[in-house]
Amino acid sequence: MASANGQTTKRKKKVPVSECAKALAKGNILQCLPLELRQEVFAFAAFDYVRSTSSLIEASGISERTHEWLPPMCHVNDDFFFESLPIFLKHIDxxxxxxxTAYGLYFFLQATxxxxxxxxxxxxxxxxxxxxxxxxxxxxxxNNLRHVWLKFGSDDFPSIHRHKKSNPPFKLDRKAFLENHSFRQLLSLKQIEKITICIVKKLTRLGATVEEERREDEQVWGVVGWLKKKxxxxxxxxxIVSLIPTVSWPPVT
Incomplete structure (x- = not known):
């Protein structure tokens, strides 16, 4: 492009805001924006990344030294990492x-x-x-958790957790169950909006291990009512949503 003095100037290319990982090579143009605008860009990029991949992140793949699970915008430099990470974490389950595997996640969140x-x-x-x-x-x-999903297997409840002389005979010993699975920690959450409790029973069908179909139910052996009251x-x-399994087919023996 020719200027008024006859010299040729090159037109600067625009960098799409979604390609944050390329910002480093282009001079970190996002860092020239005010913090409020950068946070809006990071929020859009985080939502777009989660939508195109998955919001589920396995804790087994997280450590203080592995960052492959993070979106590209967290890999640009230290400033991008510390500004975008909190926004990204809000969209992740x-x-x-x-x-x-919980230790890797715990130490990562502690370090950051x-x-x-x-x-x-x-x-x-x-x-x-x-x-x-x-x-x-x-x-x-x-302490800002909004949703907690708790999944149990029917084999997670040994007979010691049940009243042997009750009617029906397999009534859950609720006190022991709550104490042994840290349910009281849930009561300290002041921002919690939803708790899902799921119980599944594994079946063997044609040599493969599968799970029974789940259905919604109002009670999980008194635990749901206890949580609601608290x-x-x-x-x-x-x-508080409870999911109780129903048999979708008879197990193959």
């Missing part, structure tokens, strides 16, 4: 399948000081809620 940015946690085994382990500690530290006393309107 962390899945914890084993008690040991982003416990309060996590809005959703999913516990997919009773062992992940064992007291004094990292799973319950996450419930305590992530939250009402705290003036918190929390949606």
């Amino acid at each position: 962390f899945v914890i399948r084993e008690a040991s 000081r982003t416990f309060s940015c996590v809005h959703s946690l999913s516990y997919h085994a009773a062992s992940t809620l064992t007291p004094f382990f990292a799973g319950p500690q996450l419930l305590k530290e992530c 939250y009402l006393r705290r003036n918190l309107a929390v949606q």
